[in-house]
Amino acid sequence: MNFHRIFVEPWQSHAAHYWPVFAMALFVTVACALIGNYLVLRRISLIGDAISHSVLPGIAIAFMMTGSRSGAPMFVGALVAGVVATVIIEVLHSRSRLKQDAAIGITFSTFFAVGVILISIHGAHTDLDLDCVLFGKMDFLPGREPVFLGLPGVTVTMAALALCVGLLIIIFYKELLLSSFDPALAASMGINPRLVHYLLMAVLSVVVVGAFTSVGAILVIAMLILPAATSCMLSDRLWVMLILSVLHAFISSLGGVHIAVALQVPTAPASVVAGAGIFAIVWIVSPRQGLISLWLRNRRSDQVAEA
Amino acid sequence: MSNASGDEPALEVHDLTVSYLRRPVLYGVDFAVAQGSLVGIIGPNGAGKSTLIKSIMGLVPVSGGWARVFGGAVKEQITKVGYVPQRESVDWDFPVNVMDVVLMGCYGRIGLIRRTGGEERVRACAALEKVGMLAYADRQISNLSGGQQQRVFIARALAQESEIYLMDEPFAGVDAATEVALITLMKEMRDAGKTLIVVHHDLASAREYFDMLLLLNMRVVAFGETGEVFTGELLQQTYGGRLTVLSEIADKVAKGEG
Numbered sequence: 001m002n003f004h005r006i007f008v009e010p011w012q013s014h015a016a017h018y019w020p021v022f023a024m025a026l027f028v029t030v031a032c033a034l035i036g037n038y039l040v041l042r043r044i045s046l047i048g049d050a051i052s053h054s055v056l057p058g059i060a061i062a063f064m065m066t067g068s069r070s071g072a073p074m075f076v077g078a079l080v081a082g083v084v085a086t087v088i089i090e091v092l093h094s095r096s097r098l099k100q101d102a103a104i105g106i107t108f109s110t111f112f113a114v115g116v117i118l119i120s121i122h123g124a125h126t127d128l129d130l131d132c133v134l135f136g137k138m139d140f141l142p143g144r145e146p147v148f149l150g151l152p153g154v155t156v157t158m159a160a161l162a163l164c165v166g167l168l169i170i171i172f173y174k175e176l177l178l179s180s181f182d183p184a185l186a187a188s189m190g191i192n193p194r195l196v197h198y199l200l201m202a203v204l205s206v207v208v209v210g211a212f213t214s215v216g217a218i219l220v221i222a223m224l225i226l227p228a229a230t231s232c233m234l235s236d237r238l239w240v241m242l243i244l245s246v247l248h249a250f251i252s253s254l255g256g257v258h259i260a261v262a263l264q265v266p267t268a269p270a271s272v273v274a275g276a277g278i279f280a281i282v283w284i285v286s287p288r289q290g291l292i293s294l295w296l297r298n299r300r301s302d303q304v305a306e307a
Numbered sequence: 308m309s310n311a312s313g314d315e316p317a318l319e320v321h322d323l324t325v326s327y328l329r330r331p332v333l334y335g336v337d338f339a340v341a342q343g344s345l346v347g348i349i350g351p352n353g354a355g356k357s358t359l360i361k362s363i364m365g366l367v368p369v370s371g372g373w374a375r376v377f378g379g380a381v382k383e384q385i386t387k388v389g390y391v392p393q394r395e396s397v398d399w400d401f402p403v404n405v406m407d408v409v410l411m412g413c414y415g416r417i418g419l420i421r422r423t424g425g426e427e428r429v430r431a432c433a434a435l436e437k438v439g440m441l442a443y444a445d446r447q448i449s450n451l452s453g454g455q456q457q458r459v460f461i462a463r464a465l466a467q468e469s470e471i472y473l474m475d476e477p478f479a480g481v482d483a484a485t486e487v488a489l490i491t492l493m494k495e496m497r498d499a500g501k502t503l504i505v506v507h508h509d510l511a512s513a514r515e516y517f518d519m520l521l522l523l524n525m526r527v528v529a530f531g532e533t534g535e536v537f538t539g540e541l542l543q544q545t546y547g548g549r550l551t552v553l554s555e556i557a558d559k560v561a562k563g564e565g
Contacts, residue, residue: 041398041401041402043398171420172420173422174414174420174422174423175414175419175420177403177407177411178411178414180401181397181398181401181403181408181411182392182396182397182411184361184364184366184390184392184396185390185392185411185463187364187365187366188364188365188366188385188388188389188390188415189385189414189415190382190385190415191414232402235402236402236403236404236447236449237402237403237404237407238402238403238407240402241402
């Protein structure tokens, strides 16, 4: 029975395997979705892509220095690399004739290349290999030692990260809103928009490195952008958008697990495909900005014009 | 408001110089505005009108000189100074409604982390009422006309309850009814003792709108009562053939520094 295999068994007989995978997918997508709203609204989606590639040398150097793949050193390494990349992008863009897109292109590909070289030299005997960097290893989580509620340490860390991002957004809602909408007014009121930008990039770097080993450097950008892209078609209030993007993250990670079971494929790309599917559906049927309602409105105005 | 009264000028700008890539954009700007004045800044495109108010607000780096508000640094009295950026400087598709935007005017006063509450909503409603936009409080901002957008910006400035306002092209691209409503409101604000400094692009209306005019073209060409400085000769100096002479000076200064 296919239905039983795809939708029931993962939560019953195979729960010990799929629960950590689903939980990881959920925490990664929720953390990415929340911060992604601000990337989309500030029109810096590409910086998300840049950071996700730029943290690689930071991770590699932290690994070389400590010899361990876990915990704090990796986050610190990624944080430093992410912020350094952000600063280089800003400096290139403001102190030369290069536009921001070119500055991003130069910076992130160079950082990524350095990271790949470092890993090729030093990572040959570890599980920090290039497959992991590119595609993530979410489906290998069940092999890890569970520490809490049947979840391994990395997943618990990711849950804490998602919670922190949520709390930061609640605490600094007003400051993030103003500096995203009207940086000049924010600055005139003593909220430094550049500082907010760097803090946002720092949080983004931490989220990306948390997500890194699970979904890789390429897919994480989809998880940053898709939820916000979907929710901004459904609402024009920021707080509603934030809630809807979390809902998108939940549905896409749940859908991702089931697609992965059905097709026997990795969970991370399956979650991205599920998220893109939700985006496509919303784009078509959204009440105000959807393709169908636009078409209906055009037809109605044509009829009025003919009459 | 102890230091708002007395002889202290509301705004004093001394020898303000701003350069961009070593080329001066503003050169030795010097003027002082008394409290309760409605001042227009006029000059040709590229004269540095926006740069002047941005540099007073501390939004662009200054290479020399200073600006003071009621005798103190602008940074230390941010609640006394309200800034109204150009309407085009923000994304009007942003997911906020009219009330959200006006409430932003209260952010400076309530400080970090704390939320806007009932008191701020009352203030925002009063501000919207004054610009005739209360009925639009729940409207998404992308559904507003240019004039309505500008009214919302002015309502946000009113909600700031500042003593002095610096406004960047508030009349650009607004309908005639809005323009009349806004200048009436600005004159009311002036009569209530507020000081308004307004970048303006239309010479024809400048004469009737403002008490005082600052004619600007990289440097101050003239500053004074509208009747005294709105003369053919001074306007010619501001807009006319002097433009090339000033650029030559700018080039020389740039070379001298380089």
